[in-house]
Amino acid sequence: MKIKNLKFLFNFEDESFKKLIIDVLQKIPGQGLVPDILIFNTCDYSFTNSDAGNDGANTVWFDLRKLKKEPKKYQMKVIAHELAHLFLGHTPSNDMETHIEQDKEAKSLVKKWRF
Numbered sequence: 744m745k746i747k748n749l750k751f752l753f754n755f756e757d758e759s760f761k762k763l764i765i766d767v768l769q770k771i772p773g774q775g776l777v778p779d780i781l782i783f784n785t786c787d788y789s790f791t792n793s794d795a796g797n798d799g800a801n802t803v804w805f806d807l808r809k810l811k812k813e814p815k816k817y818q819m820k821v822i823a824h825e826l827a828h829l830f831l832g833h834t835p836s837n838d839m840e841t842h843i844e845q846d847k848e849a850k851s852l853v854k855k856w857r858f
Contacts, residue, residue, distance in 0.1 A: 760807060763815070767822045771830075771856050801829045820858045827852040 803825045810818050827849040836842050 760805075760811070763818060764822055767819050767826065767858075770819075770858070771823070771826070803829070820853060823853045823856055823858040824849050827856075 805822070805825070810821060813821075828845065831845070831848055831852060833845045833849070836845065
């Protein structure tokens, strides 16, 4: 898999976590070229696709304080889950039914990717 453009923003000094994200991206089978992705360190887990702004880049937020307390396998699964939303073209939604359906689709893709 070729990573087109991966940017880490806002308090992302943790080199081991950067490496973990790249490892997850490289484990994703058959995705070809990864779109632009901005990675943020915040207090939650979330995503926004390129249609929602951020100069046409996909955006993923991770809570490193919380995530770093978990085993590495779980960390990789959370990273893969948020990235799955991007690969599936999901748009964040306040509608609970849509949110639940998108979460099911992302979980299914993560399982297919064998995380």
